[in-house]
Amino acid sequence: MLLKIFKSKIHRASITEANLNYVGSITIDEALMEAANLLEGEKVQIVNNNNGERIETYVIRGERGSGVICLNGAAARRAEVGDIVIIISYGYMTPEEARDYKPTTIFPGKNNTLT
Numbered sequence: 870m871l872l873k874i875f876k877s878k879i880h881r882a883s884i885t886e887a888n889l890n891y892v893g894s895i896t897i898d899e900a901l902m903e904a905a906n907l908l909e910g911e912k913v914q915i916v917n918n919n920n921g922e923r924i925e926t927y928v929i930r931g932e933r934g935s936g937v938i939c940l941n942g943a944a945a946r947r948a949e950v951g952d953i954v955i956i957i958s959y960g961y962m963t964p965e966e967a968r969d970y971k972p973t974t975i976f977p978g979k980n981n982t983l984t
Contacts (some may be wrong), residue, residue, distance in 0.1 A: 886939035893942030936981035
């Protein structure tokens, strides 16, 4: 049996853009992606602390050091620039793997920079 386990998280990032006229996804600064152990194309859940919305989409690599957190496509209607979000990924693991797995959590600073 495989369990769906919390893999990684970007905790309390700020939305910098919302681009309705894009195919879809969330664009994340490449430095944040690496620090949070996220891959381009990976499915993520976005929890908006400002309005309670929860959506799922996939990650697109943003410019390194830009601090970009941009909801694209229909997801852009679920947040406003300045909203605080939590971006969470999950992985499938056996119970044995899950017992020893240590998830990655990062806490971006001002302008979504690594601190």
